[in-house]
Amino acid sequence: MTEVALQAVELVRRIEGAVSHTLVNGIDLAVSKGEFVAITGPSGSGKSSLLYLLGLLDAPSEGEVMICGQPTSKLSESDRADVRLTKCGFVFQFHFLLPEFTSLDNVLLPMRAAGRMAEAEMRERGLALLDSLGLAEHANKRPNQLSGGQRQRVAIARALANRPEIIVADEPTGALDTASTEQVFSILRNIADKGQTVVVVTHDPALAARADRRIHIVDGKIAEITERGRGELVCEAVS
Amino acid sequence: MKLLFNIAWTHVSTRVRQTLVGMAGVSMGVGFTIMMAGLMQGSQIDFLRQLVDTMPHITVEDERRSVPTQPAEQEYAAVQMSDIANVGKRPGIRYSESVMSSLRSWIPGDVAPSAKTTAIVNHGGARIGITLSGIDPRREVQVSKLATQMREGKIDDLSRAPNGIIMGEALAEKLGVKTGNTVLLVGGQGVQLNSTVAGLYRSGLKRVDESQIYSLMGPAQVMMGQSGVINQLRLRLNDPMLAQKVAAQVEAQTGYKSVSWQEANADLLSSFTVRDFIVLTVMGAMLLTSSFATYNIISTITHEKRQDIAIMKSLGMREYAVRRIFIIEAAIIGVVGILFGWILGYLLCYGWSKITIFNPLTGATVPLQIYYSLAHYVIVGGISLVCCAGAAYFPARKATCVHPVEIIRGAS
Numbered sequence A: 001m002t003e004v005a006l007q008a009v010e011l012v013r014r015i016e017g018a019v020s021h022t023l024v025n026g027i028d029l030a031v032s033k034g035e036f037v038a039i040t041g042p043s044g045s046g047k048s049s050l051l052y053l054l055g056l057l058d059a060p061s062e063g064e065v066m067i068c069g070q071p072t073s074k075l076s077e078s079d080r081a082d083v084r085l086t087k088c089g090f091v092f093q094f095h096f097l098l099p100e101f102t103s104l105d106n107v108l109l110p111m112r113a114a115g116r117m118a119e120a121e122m123r124e125r126g127l128a129l130l131d132s133l134g135l136a137e138h139a140n141k142r143p144n145q146l147s148g149g150q151r152q153r154v155a156i157a158r159a160l161a162n163r164p165e166i167i168v169a170d171e172p173t174g175a176l177d178t179a180s181t182e183q184v185f186s187i188l189r190n191i192a193d194k195g196q197t198v199v200v201v202t203h204d205p206a207l208a209a210r211a212d213r214r215i216h217i218v219d220g221k222i223a224e225i226t227e228r229g230r231g232e233l234v235c236e237a238v239s
Numbered sequence B: 001m002k003l004l005f006n007i008a009w010t011h012v013s014t015r016v017r018q019t020l021v022g023m024a025g026v027s028m029g030v031g032f033t034i035m036m037a038g039l040m041q042g043s044q045i046d047f048l049r050q051l052v053d054t055m056p057h058i059t060v061e062d063e064r065r066s067v068p069t070q071p072a073e074q075e076y077a078a079v080q081m082s083d084i085a086n087v088g089k090r091p092g093i094r095y096s097e098s099v100m101s102s103l104r105s106w107i108p109g110d111v112a113p114s115a116k117t118t119a120i121v122n123h124g125g126a127r128i129g130i131t132l133s134g135i136d137p138r139r140e141v142q143v144s145k146l147a148t149q150m151r152e153g154k155i156d157d158l159s160r161a162p163n164g165i166i167m168g169e170a171l172a173e174k175l176g177v178k179t180g181n182t183v184l185l186v187g188g189q190g191v192q193l194n195s196t197v198a199g200l201y202r203s204g205l206k207r208v209d210e211s212q213i214y215s216l217m218g219p220a221q222v223m224m225g226q227s228g229v230i231n232q233l234r235l236r237l238n239d240p241m242l243a244q245k246v247a248a249q250v251e252a253q254t255g256y257k258s259v260s261w262q263e264a265n266a267d268l269l270s271s272f273t274v275r276d277f278i279v280l281t282v283m284g285a286m287l288l289t290s291s292f293a294t295y296n297i298i299s300t301i302t303h304e305k306r307q308d309i310a311i312m313k314s315l316g317m318r319e320y321a322v323r324r325i326f327i328i329e330a331a332i333i334g335v336v337g338i339l340f341g342w343i344l345g346y347l348l349c350y351g352w353s354k355i356t357i358f359n360p361l362t363g364a365t366v367p368l369q370i371y372y373s374l375a376h377y378v379i380v381g382g383i384s385l386v387c388c389a390g391a392a393y394f395p396a397r398k399a400t401c402v403h404p405v406e407i408i409r410g411a412s
Ligand SMILES: Nc1ncnc2c1ncn2[C@@H]1O[C@H](COP(=O)(O)OP(=O)(O)OP(=O)(O)O)[C@@H](O)[C@H]1O
Pocket: A015, A021, A023, A041, A042, A043, A044, A045, A046, A047, A048, A049, A050
């Protein structure tokens, strides 16, 4: 049995209001260290909502998210921020880089916020990260001087900055062309192969097929789980 | 912190014009407020200095604060008496010499005796009621500025002329007399005394100059009909601000009514208090208004940077850290604005001090008195900085408490 990096237990997220709405409706999931999981499902099925919960960006209405075995539901907002800073890296469909800063400064941002390394050490790591994603010559460019694919790679480098155990990405290739999509996906694959845990939401079935496990979500529930190379493995039927 | 400062600097330095407007707002508020403070305090201090210089700091009179109660009143609660004159008491401060030497032993200043009475001065057809104070020239110089206020003659001339007196220039003008002329003084008891004008003074306070005459002890006591009486002690302190405290102590020790200059001028000082209050309110309002430009800028920046705020929060930066970025921005605007405001304030004060006005008290054209004080700069700067930080705090709090998921959902 491999080490579990990320675990969801009976996860529920409800929006209370005039019309109450359940975005995530009782999800159980355990992702091992170094695993690459793809989440698929129709639009509006709650994929993003689930990802925000797994990345501690949002708090569940019920249930528990465990990061490296640590329960998180009782943490304060600022403690959750600390966990995000050091244990979870985010990549969104939109790059969300700070427009006034260079690629390097954007990558350095989480490291500087954590403040655990000397400036020189941070710069070295930042440059190495950019280099590993093929961005060495773009380190001093601002986001508006980069292409969409390059920006998304900078965003990935930023997500990796503090060596998080878990990387979550919400349609990171949604706005990219085929070549860039291929590039971004192989980078994420690489990250997982090196031992970090990756959870990606994607609409592209071809890409999802390259994940270790594919989790299909319908109406906030897991409809089916497919493991690579073993065909379909129905875990929970739609009720 | 360095990171936050970096981000803050990036935000303000990419908005040069807005930032400059904010700084100019702060500068003007600070500059004008410092100018006002210097002018107001300058004129006030100038006025008080003249007042304090002219008057004794504490006057001890041979009166009690309240009429002594009658023995019957002390005994029976129901007894009420009216129209009772206290008769048979010799006026004056008893054992004044020993009282003075005992006071001299502890008061931070000096004390001089005088014999004060009222009289009417007659000259030609004019009859004017005045206050006559018999003084001891040697001791007088210790407690009053009379010596420096002399326009003609000297205090010592009092003993050279027969029944010599010194009067205010204003009174002399009214009576039409000059140094060396003789006037007739008529006392309350009907005593008449031909006096020679030995000198003229000008204190700057009109009510003093028109009604206060000085003579030696002898003539004043003759006018009173009480030889040898000292009915007033006048104290001058090294620090006039201690007058109230010392007066209370003197009164407790001697039992005689001791009036500090503050008490004697309570009406004037209370009008100062009202004036101070108004001025402080206006200055506070100016500083507050001057920080509105800052409020505006920070509101704009936080609004434009909603997405950046969401990113920073989603990356795991704490809310207060993100909020601090905007406070730092306001502080940058504030600090630079305040520095220029200080310069502006100093220049304005300097400009005003070059303007001269006619002073009716001294009859001279003098420059406007400006009070330069480091405290003005520090306090005005401090308040302005707090206003700027406050102006930034509210929009920053509003913008940073938004949940990042809301914005991330909205943007993608
Ligand atoms: N604040 C909200 N209030 C009400 N409903 C919401 C709110 N946020 C999301 N929803 C709804 O919750 C459902 C799940 O949204 P979510 O963004 O998780 O879907 P998704 O699977 O990521 O869809 P897509 O593939 O289009 O990104 C949607 O039907 C959406 O309309």
